Amino acid sequence: YLTAEELHVSGILAVVASGLFVRFDRTGIGPNVARTNIVSSSVWGVLSFSLNGAVFILLGMQLPKAMSASWDDPGVSNVRLSIVILLVSLVVVTMRFLWVAGMLRLARDVNTGKRRKMTPARWRSAAVMTFGGAKGTITLSLMFTIPFTVTWGVPFPMRDELIFIASGVIVVTLLLANFMLPLLAPNRDRMAPEMTEITIEILRKTVEELTGRVDDENRRAVLMVIESYTKRITRLKQRVGESDPQGLERLQIEALHWEKDYLKSLLAELKMHPLDDAAEQDMRVEACERMMDDIMNTLRHTSTDSSSGHAVSQIRGRMRAFERRAENLGRRISSKIRRTTPLISEDEMFAHSRLLQLDVMEHVVDRLYEEMGRGTYRTEHCSALILDYRRAEGALKSRPNMGGSAKAIAQAEEIKRESYGIELGIIQDMLEAGDITRAQAKALRRNVFVMSVDADSSI
Template identity: 70%
Template sequence: MAVFKLIVCIIAAVVLSSFISRFIPKVSTPLVQILLGVLVTYLPFFPNASLDPELFMVLFIAPLLYLEAHEIDKSALLKTLKLSLSLAIGLAIATMAAVGFILHAVWPAITLAAALALGAALGPTDAVAVSSLGKEASLTQRQRGVLKGESLFNDASGIVGFQFALAAAFTGDFAVGQAAGEFVFSFICGTLFGLIVGALANWVFETVRSLGWETTTTRILMELFLPFLLYLGAEEFHVSGILAVVAAGLFMRFDRTGVGPNVARTNIVSGSVWGVLSFSLNGAVFILLGMQLPGAMEASWSDPHISNAKLIGIIVLVTAVVIVLRFIWVSAMLRIARDTATGRRRPMTIERWRSAAVMTFGGPKGTITLSLMFTIPYYLASGVPFPMRDELIFIASGVIVMTLLLANFLLPLLAPNRGKDTTAEMVPITIEVLRSTVEELTGRITPDNRRAVLMVIDQYTKRISRLKQRIGESDPQGLERLQIEALHWEKEFVRDRLAETRAHPAADEATQELNVEACERMLDQIMNTLRHASTDSSSGHTVSQIRGRGRMLQRRIGNLAKRTISKIRHTTPLVSEDQIFARTREIQVEAIHHVIGKLLDEMGQDTYNTEHCSALLLDYRRAEASLQARPNMTGSAEVIQQIDDVKRESYGIELGVIQDMFEAGDISRAQMRTLRRNIYVMQVDADSGI
């Protein structure tokens, strides 16, 4: 029961950290989780329980490494493979040796094998921590690729080195030749085991899919089961379970094969499940780190034989060794590396020194380091307590916290995110958002909504094509202002038409109601788009928004009341939805003609850029041609309602994609706001296909 309460406390703290991080974006989520872990230990109902170290390794390491290997960009990994492997293997071994020998020399009470184990545990970096470092640092794609590739491979090298050093500390016997041979055997055989099991898993998954046996539930359960099977199976054969998990994760490809809505839907659900699991496991590790700090600190500080000042000094010393060695290594690799274009080595400029510093502080310690330290046994093979276990965990925890703090506060200074949304930056990001939206929409096609979804997908395809043509646009804000002005022209036209209709009512009551209803619906649509597209945050504008929403709600309630009364009286409404839809489209064509005329007038003036007027004119002409080409605009209200529903759903998908990109650190907060606003501005283009 105590273990169950411990798990509940950890989950609650992880959930709370996700909320807190939204309000303090400049502080990384791991730091928030560590602080929550410290605080939760002082709660009166906090249970006094501990997790089995071996269980901790299997439960956290296996799924996290599998996901990291499977999700990494393979093409980006190949481009930076040499530098990543140099950091992952060479630097990890150098860190293990430097920390081990220096720590043993400064504090002889820690055996050399235990010090080497600590050095090996401090080799791996935490790419997840980097991606959540306040979102204020701007790392290049190459820097991100190097750090993620290093994190993937040095996990394996650091863990294998840690296991051998820990075995030597546990038994008190360490033979270099035998350890080297076992290391090579474990490395090669662990990799082969992972590749074989990965190939077999690919065949099983694809066979189940081809036979039609795959369901979302079975697929996700099998996928979640795979990393545990890999790790435990490799350990049974006495080879590296970590390398088996990494090799299989890189080799797995079953979720990249197969077509159809069911496959796409299953992939989407699988991605969501893995996203939640990854955040939960990483968060749980940092929460546990915070929980461990008070106990380790109290045990160390209460020991009269250990100087508190010396303990803090050791943490600073080990952190300095890790940081300085990493900076020297990265700088040397940048100096030795040859330019891909010229094939020559480049001198170290100020920018390259800054890049070396970014990649130095961009590799904080985190999940893997702490997980390894938790696996240190409580007793040696002889039955006596493991010497300095609490102190080793405390030193590792202190180094993790210090590297996270350095990364959190120094990275934004070394690589500031200035928030300049230039066209070269925004267009590829926008295209990526639209492509992700199309992929998710494709997975939601059913026989009933096929036509509507395909029409919306066609709109997105046209938007992507037009964005590609505008990559050279020099003033995207100017085009956006013209789009908003064109919406105001449409609003004025429809408002004048509505006023004229009410001033000169038609002889037929049904015709009058049809004209008024069509104008009001179109006016609501334009006003809604303008409210979302406007960047004015003044109080006057806010009041105007509230009034506009109130008027729109009042009209909708009035229309709903009319139709409800008709149903109660069992009378037929004067106009049908098909008639309203057809009349609305007719007014829309007239409004488009009005805007085209205004754009033609603007092209001869200096108010707006001629290229902007020409581009927007082309968009409106496409919309006009699309509307006039439809042979029968009546009888299709149901289809149009479906399309409108799909469009609203697609906008929700876009917003979700943008939020995911922001949380992953791919875009800045300013870019996120611009993309969100553009969703509503681009409604003019989205309607072109209908």
């Protein structure tokens, strides 16, 4: 900004250009790039949200004075000002649409190298980008850089009127976006059937690759990972024939919130009425908090919304999880140093966590039966979810409570990370073979990268 001002060009536009340059530099694929982009997007999302909020707070503080000066001026026609605002808004929208449509027409196809014709879908894309474009932050910033006076102290002509018109255009474009975007681009969270079939095929190939890597040392851990992939395949198969997959997904997310609320009540009860055995108290509290972290981690990634509010929620959730883990670690180290209570072993924690999971599952199943009686959710969705919880409950009860459980879990996490690498390799092979498009490969990679980050954060 300062360099541009010294060169007597627009400092605001220079800042925007530098931001575009930095954004285009964040390219590439891979787990490390994915982790960097996720963290960077969260940080920049919060900063962008804060700065945009500050800009519009300044707008609210300055507009009454600027608008009243123009609106109350008897020498300025209010009707003419309103007409100018509408005309400028029409010019802005028209120029945006022509520019975007022209860029879409001139852009070449990445596969054929030829320019593509403008189909109805591409015209609609141009309209979506037109109404979903910039909302006036830069325009407002430029208007407020207009000086109050020019040479020899003469007031800048029509400064208040220019700010009034710019503010009116911002309001009009905001209203147009709110009304037009839902009509042009309705929200479609439902996964396309072809994407579901592709995902199932990738998971099957991953299971086949994992099966070939089983040996005597990692047999149990690999089978645990294969079991998780089998459950994912089963859920996706159910969605293919499901008439309302979004309804079932909403109920699954609601069930996670029930689990979280149940754990919160348990933690509150333990804090209000601590147990006589300090070691048992610490074990129960840590088991609840670990499971709470897992549930919050899942809830943070159930939404595909990348808005700033979602980014803020992610950062707050991760900070709370970090605080809980640091508090537990400090408490356990202090106890070991003072020799007040024995250090909790991971095997004991695994066994206690399994009992806690069974209690939580039973609570959710009871809640689902209540919801079926109330008619809040569809009966078939409640029945399907009850069946899933019963299967998971049976699988937990059938596992032997042996001393190597914690070690097997750690080994399973390592194999899980390897399985994500296998998935990425299969996606790349399918892309090179022409079985999937680049857009599909990008969406599939994004899902794998998010799961890979979760696996790393849970260790």
